[in-house]
Amino acid sequence: MRVFRIIGRSITSSFKSIFRNFSLSMASITCTVITLLLVSIGILLSYNINNITKDIENELTIVILMDKEVTEEEIKETEDIIKNIDNIDTVVFNSKDEIKDHLASQSDTYLKIVESWGEDENPLQDSFVVTVENIKDINETATTLRNLDYVDVVRYGETMVNKLINTFDGIKNGTIVLVVALILVTTFLIGNTIKITIHARKNEIDIMRLVGTSNTVVKMPFIIEGFLLGAIGSILPILITILGYSYLYDHMDSVGMSNILNVIRLAPPNTIVYHTSLILFVSGSVIGMFGSVRAVRRYLTI
């Protein structure tokens, strides 16, 4: 019972103290809001960049052109072999007749060319279009494919792909560094602001100690206060994240941006927005709590 009374009183006193030290509380909250907003932007940015790179990666395909005199059995055999190669994700076969029909339906010019061929004449080649699971190993996969029997040519835009892989890696690492740096900055800023607010109350802590308050009880209201300041400070960034991101997502769609730049499209807001909010809330309140404890501990000396 005693413990509950002490906790209850700590909660009351932390609420009182937030209002009684209003300007300092506002300073802490403002600082939390700004830094958490940066963290939110960092997280969303890195998530989207990852998403876009993943999209681009998924659209990368390897085209395998088969030898001209390949038989249907040989094609079947090759398809089975390809499907069993590690790192192959999907395999789609296009026969040369299908390609011919497809070509003919594309435009009049193509149609004329196709009609100029004889009835059984088809200079095109049977082909497979495959996608890979891990784009980093695309070179090895292409080499494996190239060494298969009945395979004539393997194409996947090597130089472009290699450049893309390097760029994506760079961007991914960059965004991770950005988010980590932002979280560190947040910790530092929030911790420091709370330190200042607590320093202003060193006297209070001394008096508590002098009248026989145990260290735990001295610390408790400050811990709760730190938690509250961090939690309150995370509300606005969370709202901005949820509403702002959804707005941006809808807006970009309606303007037709996503049609023009098909690749650069925002990830749908449903899950990511809530995950980000959770991260913001947890980091705000936890950093607030620990910042508080660290700052108070320093003054538990008299």
Next chain:
Amino acid sequence: MEFIEIQDCTKVYKNGVTALSDVNLSIKKGDFVFVIGHTASGKSTLIKLLYREEKPTKGKVFVGGVDVAKLRNSKVYKLRRKVGIVFQDFKLLPKLTVYENVAYPLASYGMKTSEIRPLVLAALEQVGLKDKTRSFPDQLSGGEQQRVCIARAIVNKPRLLICDEPTGNLDPETSKEIMDLINRINKELGTTVVMATHAKDIVNRMKKRVIVMKEGLIEGDHLKGGYKVNESV
């Protein structure tokens, strides 16, 4: 062993100043003792040893049979709950009312609100501030603030009341009232009182035990003393 025993205590501060050298002192339960001396005579340090604001560099400090010098920082509160402290600068929490200030220690021990109330009102009655419970410290005079501080010090019915220059910031008339109050607490509640002070006339008038400190040593210990001419403090 007496209620307070200070044995061979030496205190050297980090900056090399020796505040106490080999001090021995014992104080009986229920006594009223003045500690007087010049500034930097060591009287303040002596007082601070009793509630463990300072630890002796060497020696033992027993309060109620417990060696206070050995108390860990996190256990000091156990001592402070048995000791009431009255400060020169009152040390009231500025954002709490008179009632809340006096109730604060009890509330922080986790006592029930229904138990706290009569104790606080009794303490405020004792110091004559029962009608000021809702005031904030900055709405009170110096004398009244010191009364609040005393009420807070005695609210837990401590066995020892330590006063560090309680009248240092007060005018003579108010000082006299405060001294009468502390004297009454000593007599009526049997609380042991140890008081560091500069106030010559008070010490001379009250005829209590007087310990004279000089340069970190006990220079005189008079049972019904006062300031002597040769101790021009």
